[in-house]
Amino acid sequence: MPETAVAEAGAGISLKELARRNGLTASGRLPSLPEYTRQLWSYRHFIGAHASAKMTSSLGSTKLGAVWQVLTPIFNAAVYYVIFGVIIGTSKNVDNFPAYLCIGVFVFQFTQSIVQSGINAITGNLGMIRALHFPRASLPLSVALVEIRNFIVALGVLMAIVLLTGEPITWQWLLVVPLLLLQSVFNTGLALAGARFGSKLRDVKQLIPFIMRFWMYGSAVLYPVTMFTENDKIDGWMLTLIESNPMLIFIELMRHSLMEDVPLAGTPTSLWIGATIWSVVVGLGGYVYFWRGEKGYGRG
Amino acid sequence: MADNRIPTVVADDAHVIYKVNSSAAAGSGSPLASFKRLVTGSSPANVREVHAVKGVTFVAYRGEAIGLIGSNGSGKSTLLRAVAGLLPVARGSIYASGQPSLLGVNAALMNELPGERNVELGCLAMGMSPAEVKAKKDGIIEFSGINERGDFASLPMRTYSSGMGARLRFSIAAAKQHDVLLIDEALATGDAKFRRRSEQRVRELRAEAGTVFLVSHSEQSIRDTCDRCIWLESGQIRADGATDDVMKEYEAFMRK
Numbered sequence: 181m182p183e184t185a186v187a188e189a190g191a192g193i194s195l196k197e198l199a200r201r202n203g204l205t206a207s208g209r210l211p212s213l214p215e216y217t218r219q220l221w222s223y224r225h226f227i228g229a230h231a232s233a234k235m236t237s238s239l240g241s242t243k244l245g246a247v248w249q250v251l252t253p254i255f256n257a258a259v260y261y262v263i264f265g266v267i268i269g270t271s272k273n274v275d276n277f278p279a280y281l282c283i284g285v286f287v288f289q290f291t292q293s294i295v296q297s298g299i300n301a302i303t304g305n306l307g308m309i310r311a312l313h314f315p316r317a318s319l320p321l322s323v324a325l326v327e328i329r330n331f332i333v334a335l336g337v338l339m340a341i342v343l344l345t346g347e348p349i350t351w352q353w354l355l356v357v358p359l360l361l362l363q364s365v366f367n368t369g370l371a372l373a374g375a376r377f378g379s380k381l382r383d384v385k386q387l388i389p390f391i392m393r394f395w396m397y398g399s400a401v402l403y404p405v406t407m408f409t410e411n412d413k414i415d416g417w418m419l420t421l422i423e424s425n426p427m428l429i430f431i432e433l434m435r436h437s438l439m440e441d442v443p444l445a446g447t448p449t450s451l452w453i454g455a456t457i458w459s460v461v462v463g464l465g466g467y468v469y470f471w472r473g474e475k476g477y478g479r480g
Numbered sequence: 481m482a483d484n485r486i487p488t489v490v491a492d493d494a495h496v497i498y499k500v501n502s503s504a505a506a507g508s509g510s511p512l513a514s515f516k517r518l519v520t521g522s523s524p525a526n527v528r529e530v531h532a533v534k535g536v537t538f539v540a541y542r543g544e545a546i547g548l549i550g551s552n553g554s555g556k557s558t559l560l561r562a563v564a565g566l567l568p569v570a571r572g573s574i575y576a577s578g579q580p581s582l583l584g585v586n587a588a589l590m591n592e593l594p595g596e597r598n599v600e601l602g603c604l605a606m607g608m609s610p611a612e613v614k615a616k617k618d619g620i621i622e623f624s625g626i627n628e629r630g631d632f633a634s635l636p637m638r639t640y641s642s643g644m645g646a647r648l649r650f651s652i653a654a655a656k657q658h659d660v661l662l663i664d665e666a667l668a669t670g671d672a673k674f675r676r677r678s679e680q681r682v683r684e685l686r687a688e689a690g691t692v693f694l695v696s697h698s699e700q701s702i703r704d705t706c707d708r709c710i711w712l713e714s715g716q717i718r719a720d721g722a723t724d725d726v727m728k729e730y731e732a733f734m735r736k
Contacts, residue, residue, distance in 0.1 A: 195490050195492040195537070195539070196492060196573070196575075198487060198490060198539065199487070199490040199492075199575035204487065204488070204489075204490055204575035204576055204577050205575060205576065205577075206573050206574065206575055222607065223604075223605075223607065225604050225609070225610050226601070226604035226605050226607075229600060229601055229604050230601060230604075230605075233590055233593055233597060233601055234590075236592075236593065236597075237590055237592030237593050238592075308605070310561075310566055310582070311582060311649075311653075312581070312602070312605045312606060313564075313565075313579050313581065313606075313607075314605045314606075314607065318605075475565075475568070478566060
């Protein structure tokens, strides 16, 4: 009795042969990268719907709702301004320190929030992953989409702050668009890589706040970038390392776009080249790294 | 057996071994022990390997409804998850046509969102186009019957009773034509009326040339829906055949 299935299939051909002839595939096979990208594209509506669903459900329980998208970055900037601009006084030789500081805080916040929610993109949706089949990259991508939308709102607030502090609108403001694009690609790569990393090693989540804080203090968010270049102790490879920090580059470029006469760490051209390289490397690298683990998500 | 039957799932001596994070044994949670594990690269002491499915071989054909029975912990759910491709097989292999879909009672959607948003999201996640979703949405909500006591479809899912949630999940999953549909205890949660309706839907899915696997402890729903039964006991197949024959054996075994 237990062997019935074997007996009926064994009348002639092996099970493997039977499966092959009928076009059955082994479950849990990894699709090729172009195939995966195509699958992901056909799930674009799901990614969009998931992103807006998450946005609704996270703000749904608050009274002010979507107003928080504007209030959170303002409060954030206010706290840092009081501590670093007024109390400690790191402004030194920057004329318009409030605008300078706000740009740093907002741009860094964009990457920070994407990393924090990217880490949870897989581990926070295990129920869905175990029940339904869809390309798993949809989840970190929807996280990235939420944060990109949030940042566009924050960018509007940021521009208002910059205007209020007395900066003029110039043609250079248009550079914000390619910059937003580059940083979004960079951040999406981080979200994808973080999602896989966080699903394999949950301990990472505990370390993220410290890593991000260290990164922020090293990215000239709260003090002028000239503190590095004018410091005698920092030179040679150390200065190169500090100046190739992608967050420093993105923040510098945003300041260059929105403000007049800001001291920069390098020439604008070298900064743009650096930003492009970082975006391509991290964006593609994150995507490939995530795809390699596609079949392992939600297991165990 | 006739050769014109088309196989949809082939399991060839499949073994499934999975790791479980059991509650930490005494001493293994101390910082020193954790550090030692990090340095030596050994697997954590609180991770144990469970050999849940030990060499299962069967062929499922198009149009069959197969009941999986067995006592608790016999590996039924694990086998389903392996067929769905959600757990890797350690040895042997499982082949399936298309992408098998697993429908379990734990298939959580987004609890903060209203039922109808979850229907849209679930359908999109199954790969439907937005136009298809729009066309099917009302049918799904009506089938689930959650609106029988007022407008529940627009309330967040966390306000639903467990039966209502399970009904909605079943309705979403059953809205799509699957080559292979795997149902884990989902029919047991609804009330009698819904159970009749869902059993009817399972029969329709079979008629539309799919294969349905059903795990259940309810003998009645197995007898009503399945024509074939596989009896698993501690990870191995004890019997595989017509539902009536296997059920008789199984009942005799359980009475012992």
